[in-house]
Amino acid sequence: MKSLDQALKRCMHPFVFAAWTGFLIYLLVSQRFVAFLRPEFGLLLAVANLVAMGFMLAALIRPKTTEMDTSAILRALVLLIPVLYYVVMPDTMLGNQAFKKRFIGTNNGAISRQAPTTLSSPGAENNPNAAAPLGFVESMQQAVPQERTILDIIRSPNLFKEKRVIVTGMIMRDEELKPHFGGRDTVVYRFMINCCAADALPLTIVLDTDQTDAFAKDQWVQVDGIFDLKQINGKPVPMLLKPQIKRVAAPPVPYLRPF
Amino acid sequence: MTKQPFNAYPSTHTARKVYSIDYLPALFLAAALVFLPTGPGSSTLNSLAIVFVSIVLEAIPFMMIGALVGGLIEAFVSRERMATLLPQKGWLTVCIAAGAGAVFPVCECAVVPVVRRLIGKGLPFSAAIAYLLGGPIVNPIVAASTALAYAFDWRIVILRLGFGYGIAVVIGMIMGRLFAGIGAVKVNGDALENNASSCGCHHHPLEHTHDEACPGTSEASNVITNQAADTTACSCGCSHATSDSWVGKVGAAFTHAMDDFLAVGHYLVIGAFIAALAQTYIDRSSFLSLTSVPLLSVVLMMILAIMLNLCSEADAFIAASFRGLMPLPAQMAFLLTGPMFDLKLLLMYQSVFKRRAIVVLASLILAAVLVIALGLEMLQGTLQ
Incomplete structure (x- = not known):
């Protein structure tokens, strides 16, 4: 149980950025982002995707610590909420x-x-x-x-x-x-x-x-x-x-x- | 210099880190699960989700780029170099900083992490506030979008950029004076609460330690050296030896940027959610029934700007949609308030400033906008 907790803490930040990287790639490849943004924003999302990849690598390479506290985990989970909303949202638009x-x-x-x-x-x-x-x-x-x-x-x-x-x-x-x-x-x-x-x-x-x-x-x-x-x-x-x-x-x- | 052993980090700090839970993210997570869309039938929750995801998707590239710019500043610009770049006269620094958005255009999401790093690099507090407030208004993209929204009515563009610049300079100077000698920026203990090291970076405090007093902090602190680079300069103000390797510095920049993003990003998400709630449940037309009183229309438009959390590069179109319905001073109040202070910014400022500084800053911004709008109200006959 303790090792699971430690693994969660170690992987949390790389996982957050991996989730965002995957999310952005999906939006760009499927062009689904036009349900939210103007098409021209695709370029910005592509740049954000590259930066997110860089952050993911930085989080992976950084020396592992076990001192990530509960608040840090909660804050990391907050960053995943937009991705969760997109996943559960039906294929819809403003009406x-x-x-x-x-x-x-x-x-x-x-x-x-x-x-x-x-x-x-x-x-x-x-x-x-x-x-x-x-x-x-x-x-x-x-x-x-x-x-x-x-x-x-x-x-x-x-x-x-x-x-x-x-x-x-x-x-x-x-x-x-x-x-x-x-x-x-x-x-x-x-x-x-x-x-x-x-x-x-x-x-x-x-x-x-x-x-x-x-x-x-x-x-x-x-x-x-x-x-x-x-x-x-x-x-x-x-x-x-x-x-x-x-x-x-x-x-x-x-x-x-x-x- | 006595090097502390890794396990000598004070146990009180460890206990504080482990047991002090940040309740805002916890509350947000609970609320977010309550409002999760359940299917195509729930049009209100679907609207909320679309607006929420839209605001985050719109802002997150700017914020990531802003964090990266901050990281690059951290890794490549030493404190000494920064000092040589700044004018000797404080007021001149403030004036230049307030207009720096004209050269380095940033929106309000990107400016927060940049300012966070610039303060660490020695940019005077007053100038940092001036850039924070002026950058998202006094920039060519905002000028262009305002011109377009108002059918190239250059009077509106000039008023918006002029007043934005003026507010940034005045509040920058006032804040600099009010908080001279008083800590307004989060460092040490406060930063530790955000899983940050004593230098304001979000490295783990035990990665490296030394007992050298950092200039400006007057106490021995844990200074972080980044292992992506051999060592690097931190925003504590210490100039540590930095890696000559370009790759090492880029690695360090990304690590710093990631830390900044993690420190500020959750505020953006929470602010976006609150804005989406406001957009989903507040009826814009209900504001229009209360516009007969001039002061009330100004206050209402300021509240609307705070609630909607729109990007400074897009808000002019919303303001312009109120033409003919709201008086010009109320529209100007909307255009000036949003880029300087809204729900998302209120939360994001918490990653940089202490609560007292945020309260004073917010009060000054709202007071300044109110005074300007009332001044315009008095001059309206002349302007129209």
């Missing part, structure tokens, strides 16, 4: 629960390049191409609309006003949304992240329909409809009129990124 906690209205001041309280800059209706890149405008003039992200539309709402658009996102129907959206209770939404899921912001487009009972909450859908900005409670609300909704698979990278 309606996170949406409800993070939703602060449709005023997406963080991503709109236009006036934050109006989404539309004065006079923009007369010059809808003002904020858009040339290629973007050309593709808008095509007869069959390309799929756009919710972020594209919210960034340049005037460019899409009264035009047919196709967007992909998760669907949500909730009574609590009605006060925000003039009695409508259904949205298609997607989270935008800058670094990781902790800073995720829900971007929403309201669906002007009540035919969404067939869809479960957080079902990934593709919606084809006419985009419009409706004034509700004195604020412009992005909305899709006459939406045609169909189920689709979740995209490989669930989050949108502003840059």
